[in-house]
Amino acid sequence: xxxxxxxxxxxxxxxxxxxxxxxxxxxxxxxxxxxxxxxxxxxxxxxxxxxxxxxxxxxxxxxxxxxxxxxxxxxxxxxxxxxxxxxxxxxxxxxxxxxxxxxxxxxxxxxxxxxxxxxxxxxxxxxxxxxxxxxxxxxxxxxxxxxxxxxxxxxxxxxxxxxxxxxxxxxxxxxxxxxxxxxxxxxxxxxxxxxxxxxxxxxxxxxxxxxxxxxxxxxxxxxxxxxxxxxxxxxxxxxxxxxxxxxxxxxxxxxxxxxxxxxxxxxxxxxxxxxxxxxxxxxxxxxxxxxxxxxxxxxxxxxxxxxxxxxxxxxxxxxxxxxxxxxxxxxxxxxxxxxxxxxxxxxxxxxxxxxxxxxxxxxxxxxxxxxxxxxxxxxxxxxxxxxxxxxxxxxxxxxxxxxxxxxxxxxxxxxxxxxxxxxxxxxxxxxxxxxxxxxxxxxxxx
Amino acid sequence: xxxxxxxxxxxxxxxxxxxxxxxxxxxxxxxxxxxxxxxxxxxxxxxxxxxxxxxxxxxxxxxxxxxxxxxxxxxxxxxxxxxxxxxxxxxxxxxxxxxxxxxxxxxxxxxxxxxxxxxxxxxxxxxxxxxxxxxxxxxxxxxxxxxxxxxxxxxxxxxxxxxxxxxxxxxxxxxxxxxxxxxxxxxxxxxxxxxxxxxxxxxxxxxxxxxxxxxxxxxxxxxxxxxxxxxxxxxxxxxxxxxxxxxxxxxxxxxxxxxxxxxxxxxxxxxxxxxxxxxxxxxxxxxxxxxxxxxxxxxxxxxxxxxxxxxxxxxxxxxxxxxxxxxxxxxxxxxxxxxxxxxxxxxxxxxxxxxxxxxxxxxxxxxxxxxxxxxxxxxxxxxxxxxxxxxxxxxxxxxxxxxxxxxxxxxxxxxxxxxxxxxxxxxxxxxxxxxxxxxxxxxxxxxxxxxxxxxxxxxxxxxxxxxxxxxxxxxxxxxxxx
Numbered sequence: 038x039x040x041x042x043x044x045x046x047x048x049x050x051x052x053x054x055x056x057x058x059x060x061x062x063x064x065x066x067x068x069x070x071x072x073x074x075x076x077x078x079x080x081x082x083x084x085x086x087x088x089x090x091x092x093x094x095x096x097x098x099x100x101x102x103x104x105x106x107x108x109x110x111x112x113x114x115x116x117x118x119x120x121x122x123x124x125x126x127x128x129x130x131x132x133x134x135x136x137x138x139x140x141x142x143x144x145x146x147x148x149x150x151x152x153x154x155x156x157x158x159x160x161x162x163x164x165x166x167x168x169x170x171x172x173x174x175x176x177x178x179x180x181x182x183x184x185x186x187x188x189x190x191x192x193x194x195x196x197x198x199x200x201x202x203x204x205x206x207x208x209x210x211x212x213x214x215x216x217x218x219x220x221x222x223x224x225x226x227x228x229x230x231x232x233x234x235x236x237x238x239x240x241x242x243x244x245x246x247x248x249x250x251x252x253x254x255x256x257x258x259x260x261x262x263x264x265x266x267x268x269x270x271x272x273x274x275x276x277x278x279x280x281x282x283x284x285x286x287x288x289x290x291x292x293x294x295x296x297x298x299x300x301x302x303x304x305x306x307x308x309x310x311x312x313x314x315x316x317x318x319x320x321x322x323x324x325x326x327x328x329x330x331x332x333x334x335x336x337x338x339x340x341x342x343x344x345x346x347x348x349x350x351x352x353x354x355x356x357x358x359x360x361x362x363x364x365x366x367x368x369x370x371x372x373x374x375x376x377x378x379x380x381x382x383x384x385x386x387x388x389x390x391x392x393x394x395x396x397x398x399x400x401x402x403x404x405x406x407x408x409x410x411x412x413x414x415x416x417x418x419x420x421x422x423x424x425x426x427x428x429x430x431x432x433x434x435x436x437x438x439x440x441x442x443x444x445x446x447x448x449x450x451x452x453x454x455x456x457x458x459x460x461x462x463x464x465x466x467x468x469x470x471x472x473x474x475x476x477x478x479x480x481x482x483x
Numbered sequence: 484x485x486x487x488x489x490x491x492x493x494x495x496x497x498x499x500x501x502x503x504x505x506x507x508x509x510x511x512x513x514x515x516x517x518x519x520x521x522x523x524x525x526x527x528x529x530x531x532x533x534x535x536x537x538x539x540x541x542x543x544x545x546x547x548x549x550x551x552x553x554x555x556x557x558x559x560x561x562x563x564x565x566x567x568x569x570x571x572x573x574x575x576x577x578x579x580x581x582x583x584x585x586x587x588x589x590x591x592x593x594x595x596x597x598x599x600x601x602x603x604x605x606x607x608x609x610x611x612x613x614x615x616x617x618x619x620x621x622x623x624x625x626x627x628x629x630x631x632x633x634x635x636x637x638x639x640x641x642x643x644x645x646x647x648x649x650x651x652x653x654x655x656x657x658x659x660x661x662x663x664x665x666x667x668x669x670x671x672x673x674x675x676x677x678x679x680x681x682x683x684x685x686x687x688x689x690x691x692x693x694x695x696x697x698x699x700x701x702x703x704x705x706x707x708x709x710x711x712x713x714x715x716x717x718x719x720x721x722x723x724x725x726x727x728x729x730x731x732x733x734x735x736x737x738x739x740x741x742x743x744x745x746x747x748x749x750x751x752x753x754x755x756x757x758x759x760x761x762x763x764x765x766x767x768x769x770x771x772x773x774x775x776x777x778x779x780x781x782x783x784x785x786x787x788x789x790x791x792x793x794x795x796x797x798x799x800x801x802x803x804x805x806x807x808x809x810x811x812x813x814x815x816x817x818x819x820x821x822x823x824x825x826x827x828x829x830x831x832x833x834x835x836x837x838x839x840x841x842x843x844x845x846x847x848x849x850x851x852x853x854x855x856x857x858x859x860x861x862x863x864x865x866x867x868x869x870x871x872x873x874x875x876x877x878x879x880x881x882x883x884x885x886x887x888x889x890x891x892x893x894x895x896x897x898x899x900x901x902x903x904x905x906x907x908x909x910x911x912x913x914x915x916x917x918x919x920x921x922x923x924x925x926x927x928x929x930x931x932x933x934x935x936x937x938x939x940x941x942x943x944x945x946x947x948x949x950x951x952x953x954x955x956x957x958x959x960x961x962x963x964x965x
Contacts, residue, residue: 310863
């Protein structure tokens with residue numbers, strides 16, 4: 038597949054890297070030579086230096102033959118314009134990253150599809166949704182729901198005094214025969230492993246487990262966590278994400294939103310009647326104390342500055358806040374955050390890239406997600422009739438070692454997969470895979 | 484200060500005033516009354532004066548109208564209109580004294596409705612029509628009318644509009660001020676016609692129907708009868724009055740939206756909801772309190788309460804019975820109602836619902852602000868946060884308003900008025916209501932007051948109609964510094 042990516046910022050970079058591994062033909066366009074050099078050294082792609090709205094550059098990139106044109110520059114206008122141009126020049130599908138929610142609603146009757154943009158990506162909205170999920174599932178570092186919660190994948194961090202420490206997976210499974218769950222991955226020492234039954238749990242492991250709704254409470258107990266209901270949230274930064282998170286949560290929770298800009302604070306107070314907007318510098322510990330940071334259940338730092346977010350979240354943890362979520366858009370920091378003690382982090386750019394990958398792989402794949410901080414992906418596939426995997430039980434289908442089938446959703450019912458499970462046609466299956474497994478799975482399933 | 488353009492516009496206003504004076508003549512002819520020559524002479528005289536001023540101020544070099552010019556034109560324009568408007572009353576002799584005639588005319592233009600006439604029915608038809616017409620013109624504003632009908636005030640129209648229709652926030656119905664003025668007057672005329680027709684159906688004669696429709700829609704309160712609207716005992720007619728007073732007391736933007744089939748305002752317009760809620764609940768309270776004291780039926784009791792509450796709240800000032808004789812609680816209550824006023828953007832006067840709402844809401848939020856000193860806790864009005872500048876403006880308005888009432892009452896008491904009468908007279912004139920309490924209550928009138936008091940009250944009426952700032956500004960030294 039010939040894919041043109043305009044804009045080699047973090048999103049474009051991540052996207053180009055992922056897609057080139059899967060042997061697509063990638064053409065990267067960016068004005069900045071250095072950025073092109075960076076991706077050129079990391080992935081097998083063609084780079085073109087120039088503006089994404091220049092007709093000559095688009096022609097040079099053979100836009101007319103492209104199956105997908107992705108515009109993810111930092112400028113919304115450039116993205117929209119270049120996507121429209123690309124479509125008119127013959128690109129089959131176009132994606133543009135946008136920077137405001139207005140364009141997503143169809144109220145005014147502007148049809149972006151007609152204009153030539155097939156998919157509009159608004160990372161802030163996705164990031165806000167993810168933050169809200171994390172607040173709702175308090176004990177988890179990650180939380181992904183499939184088919185409206187029939188199957189859930191949770192990420193949990195194990196403390197020193199968790200009851201299952203030093204036990205093998207098989208032991209834990211045998212002790213709790215009534216609970217349907219499967220450990221799909223463990224993130225340990227900056228590496229993701231797909232565990233076998235003999236692997237032991239170690240303190241500071243981040244464990245990814247797939248389970249059914251009934252199992253969530255028990256899993257949390259096993260991991261030494263309690264799912265506390267949060268109702269007092271403090272948000273730092275009135276950016277688009279902060280605003281949206283407040284909007285989504287203000288109905289049922291007490292929200293305090295701290296924003297340093299005076300005009301912005303007023304506009305936030307105007308738009309968010311259920312939120313208490315406080316104007317001040319979030320790094321001012323006195324202010325946070327005055328507004329009762331000690332009493333809040335969760336602290337969400339979503340200013341535009343990654344360092345501020347990390348530092349304030351650490352401060353919040355230090356003061357005893359149960360959960361701190363930081364927006365960290367610098368990919369370099371991601372491996373660090375877990376070690377220094379942050380609960381969860383949100384990376385807009387990774388979210389954006391994931392969402393585009395999902396679009397690229399659309400077909401049998403219903404959804405696909407990249408887990409923050411770890412090098413792995415979650416897919417949801419629909420199994421085609423006559424697919425080889427429906428012929429034998431799971432243990433015999435020769436599933437790649439760097440991937441694992443976690444759950445099956447069959448109509449209204451859901452199952453957690455064990456070796457003897459039998460996959461049927463039209464089942465939806467949830468797969469956890471390392472990057473190296475993606476291609477193999479695709480081959481096996483199609 | 485661009486004096487030439489100021490007087491040119493005033494000259495134009497006088498021509499308009501003179502023309503309107505003569506509109507009563509057909510009624511004089513029909514009723515065979517002897518006020519034709521008085522109306523004709525004063526009409527021609529006023530127009531002539533206007534024309535002369537207009538002629539001598541032609542071709543001003545500088546056609547620009549600034550903020551200052553706007554305020555000055557409106558204030559002076561209103562004073563001149565009241566001066567010339569009083570001529571027919573004096574010329575005919577219906578009101579011989581200049582003081583009384585000026586008071587009556589100012590009370591008309593400002594839609595106050597306070598009268599010094601003891602025998603209204605003795606005044607000939609043409610003059611009565613002129614008296615009601617002053618209210619109708621003053622209700623929506625004669626400058627707004629001028630903006631609507633003549634293109635001459637092109638530049639600076641907005642300055643004039645703001646000076647005459649101060650309000651709190653500007654609801655422009657159209658990007659062009661002239662079109663906005665046209666729409667406002669259009670709605671006003673449609674309502675007036677509808678009321679005339681309904682009153683005719685209710686059995687009123689055409690003359691009374693026109694006069695009363697003029698004074699209801701303007702929330703004025705002048706009547707052609709000595710007994711005011713109490714003369715018309717039909718419940719139907721009283722309900723017509725009630726509903727049209729209610730309409731007149733609403734923001735005309737709401738009518739504009741309703742005419743276009745948009746009714747979302749019933750859900751989101753804070754002031755509209757507050758207005759309806761306040762009138763309904765006050766009516767219930769008054770009914771319950773005075774029910775044991777009077778021998779009305781329940782239905783009549785409700786109607787009477789609703790009538791007076793609406794009349795006083797919208798600053799119309801119609802009376803259908805003597806509320807002075809009701810329970811002391813009701814009297815006290817009616818005094819307080821003099822301070823309410825209609826909605827912003829209505830023809831009603833007073834402090835207005837929007838301001839009351841913002842003040843109360845802001846004060847109660849102040850308690851929350853003490854707990855969170857750094858929090859931004861804005862007052863929400865119509866679903867939007869109101870900026871602190873507007874709140875501060877409203878607070879200043881309120882302080883001025885109450886200050887003027889207190890100071891005015893003290894000054895009036897210097898002239899020998901008792902406490903209740905003095906406070907009632909100032910409150911009713913500043914709020915453009917009409918009847919006060921005590922010696923200026925619903926069945927009495929302002930005839931017996933000393934001349935000086937009448938001049939002071941006339942000033943208060945103007946002050947109230949132009950919502951304080953327009954007039955007060957002119958008395959500040961800064962206004963005259965260039």
